[in-house]
Amino acid sequence: MDWDDTQAEDRDLVLAALSSRNAYGAIVRRFEAPLRRYVRRLLGREAASADDVLQNAFIKAYMNLNDYDPLRPFSPWIYRIAHNEAVSHMRKIKSGPQPLPQDDADAILERIVDPDDPASLHGRKHATAQLRRALDRLDPKYRDILTLRYLEEQSYDEISDILQLPPGTVATLLRRGLQRLRQDLEFRDEKP
Amino acid sequence: MTDFEKKILATITKRNLLPRPAYVFLARRSVFWTLAVAAIAFGGLSNAILLFVVSDYFASGWRVLDNIRFNDYLYVLPLLWLVVLGLFTVSAALALRRTRRGFRLSAPSLATLALGASLLAGGFLHGFDVGGNLHRRLAGWSPAYRAFTHVPFEEWSRPAEGFLGGTVVAAGEGWITLLDFHNRTWTVDVSGAAVLLDESALAEGDIAIIGKQTGPAAFRADRISEFD
Numbered sequence: 001m002d003w004d005d006t007q008a009e010d011r012d013l014v015l016a017a018l019s020s021r022n023a024y025g026a027i028v029r030r031f032e033a034p035l036r037r038y039v040r041r042l043l044g045r046e047a048a049s050a051d052d053v054l055q056n057a058f059i060k061a062y063m064n065l066n067d068y069d070p071l072r073p074f075s076p077w078i079y080r081i082a083h084n085e086a087v088s089h090m091r092k093i094k095s096g097p098q099p100l101p102q103d104d105a106d107a108i109l110e111r112i113v114d115p116d117d118p119a120s121l122h123g124r125k126h127a128t129a130q131l132r133r134a135l136d137r138l139d140p141k142y143r144d145i146l147t148l149r150y151l152e153e154q155s156y157d158e159i160s161d162i163l164q165l166p167p168g169t170v171a172t173l174l175r176r177g178l179q180r181l182r183q184d185l186e187f188r189d190e191k192p
Numbered sequence: 193m194t195d196f197e198k199k200i201l202a203t204i205t206k207r208n209l210l211p212r213p214a215y216v217f218l219a220r221r222s223v224f225w226t227l228a229v230a231a232i233a234f235g236g237l238s239n240a241i242l243l244f245v246v247s248d249y250f251a252s253g254w255r256v257l258d259n260i261r262f263n264d265y266l267y268v269l270p271l272l273w274l275v276v277l278g279l280f281t282v283s284a285a286l287a288l289r290r291t292r293r294g295f296r297l298s299a300p301s302l303a304t305l306a307l308g309a310s311l312l313a314g315g316f317l318h319g320f321d322v323g324g325n326l327h328r329r330l331a332g333w334s335p336a337y338r339a340f341t342h343v344p345f346e347e348w349s350r351p352a353e354g355f356l357g358g359t360v361v362a363a364g365e366g367w368i369t370l371l372d373f374h375n376r377t378w379t380v381d382v383s384g385a386a387v388l389l390d391e392s393a394l395a396e397g398d399i400a401i402i403g404k405q406t407g408p409a410a411f412r413a414d415r416i417s418e419f420d
Contacts, residue, residue, distance in 0.1 A: 018211055021204055028197040051196070058200050059209065066214040069292055164295040 010074035014065055024062055031058075031075070034152070035082045041104060041147055042086040049089060057085040076154070076161030083144075083162055104151055134184040142177030149174055224290040231284035232309045238276040239314025240323030245270045245341070248324070270341050281307045349373050351405040356380070356413075359398055370401075370411075378411050385413035 008016075013030070016023035032054070039054050040047040061081045068077050135143060148154045148162060156174075160167040203209075284306035288294045294302065317323060330337045331347070348357025349372060358372035366383035380401060389399065403413040 021210075022201065024204065025193060025197045025201050028200050029194060032194060032196055054196075055200060055203065059203060062200075062204060063209060063212055064217075065211040067212075067217040160296060166296055166298040166301075168298055 011070045014068055014070070014074060017062070018065055027061075027078075028058055031078055035078065038079065038147075038152055039082055039086050041151060042083065042144075043090070046090065046093065049093075053085050053089050054082065057082040060085065072161065073158065076158040079148075079152075079154070079158070079162045080164070104147075130185055131181070134181055137184060138177065138181060142173060142180060145170060145173045146177050146181075221292060224287045224294075228284050228287035228291065228306075231280045231287060232306060232313060235277050235280035235284060235306070235310030236313025236317055237323070237326065238273040238280065239310050240317035241327050242270060242273045242277065242323070243314060243318040244321070244323035244327055245273070247318075272340050277307075277310060281310060284310070348400050351378070351411055354402055354404055356401045356403065356405075356411050357398060370399075376409070378409050381406070381410070381412045382416060386415045388415060388417040 008026070010027075010030070013023070013026050017027055035057065036050060036054055039057070040050045043050055043053065057078075061078050064081070068074060135146075138146075144163065145159060148159045149156075154162065156167050156170050159165075159170045163170070165173070281303060285299065285302040288297070288302050288306060289299075297305065314323070327341070328347070331341065348355050350356075351372075356370065356372060356378065358370045358378070360368050361371050361377070362369040366381065368380050368382055370378045370380050372378060380403075385401075385403070398418075400417050401411065401413045402415045402417075403411055406412050
């Protein structure tokens with residue numbers, strides 16, 4: 001008989017999974033979609049491997065369930081495992097930084113343009129293409145933060161837990177990442 | 193149940209996987225905590241010795257402060273222990289960084305925390321003369337240690353053990369009056385002593401005497417050398 005887990009807290013699901021293997025299915029069900037999307041974003045052109053990476057991430061999470069600190073939210077914990085798994089997969093296949101899909105570039109553009117400034121919205125299509133190229137050029141440490149903040153909509157605290165960085169460093173990297181992105185876009189605009 | 197969920201559960205069942213026991217993670221975390229606590233304890237010890245050597249230098253008589261130069265301050269600081277304190281502060285910060293929530297603190301905060309804990313531990317140990325005891329033991333045991341560290345006044349404030357140091361305040365035929373580093377006055381019989389220093393140092397400057405205590409304020413010198 002399936003346990004109705006839709007209303008359960010993440011930590012209750014973890015407790016249940018520790019006592020019953022089948023209860024782990026509820027965790028997989030809850031995090032499969034967001035983690036698949038996140039892993040695909042990290043893998044870029046290698047997105048075909050997303051299922052394998054995700055499967056390894058879920059199995060590692062299961063094996064390490066006792067390492068989860070019930071006093072902290074569960075989501076950043078499992079995101080961290082997926083993040084590490086994707087990064088180690090990229091390292092294994094010796095693949096460099098991956099380009100972001102068009103939709104993701106659009107989503108980031110939404111966040112960095114000033115909605116009250118008509119000039120900033122001018123030529124938006126052109127801007128999205130430029131932004132994608134600028135994101136490709138951006139240092140991965142900034143891209144990871146921008147992805148987590150603007151595409152995965154994680155809070156500073158959650159990003160801090162996922163990337164294991166102090167929250168202050170997360171804020172600094174986010175600010176610098178946006179700054180560099182803007183500088184890059186302005187520089188390209190000014191170029192004849 | 194989604195296909196992916198089925199696949200994950202099937203893999204877990206097929207490989208007969210189980211969550212690793214909690215004690216494995218507890219042991220792993222306790223390694224880092226133990227390293228951090230040990231590093232702070234060693235940092236505390238080095239700080240206790242630093243406190244001992246510096247306080248001993250000044251406690252031996254504020255009289256020397258009038259003439260002290262910046263170089264003397266540098267000289268009296270046991271650099272060896274400053275380096276040790278620095279190394280253990282870094283080690284403690286690195287170990288704390290690896291604890292469950294250590295990553296949430298920035299590197300400067302971790303270093304400040306580790307240093308602060310070492311200083312507190314050092315102050316506490318200094319209160320029980322742990323630094324002084326360790327320093328004396330090391331100095332007694334290792335000539336290399338003695339060569340690297342400043343000889344404290346306390347070493348020459350043990351008349352019952354035959355070590356007396358201080359400033360000559362008066363001198364006569366075969367005797368001197370000595371003001372020791374705790375401002376006590378001694379009459380010292382120097383008639384049979386080997387004097388290993390310039391005679392003028394007897395009239396001014398600090399001297400170190402090896403000999404035997406012969407009374408509550410009397411001492412017989414066997415060997416007299418310059419205090420350094």
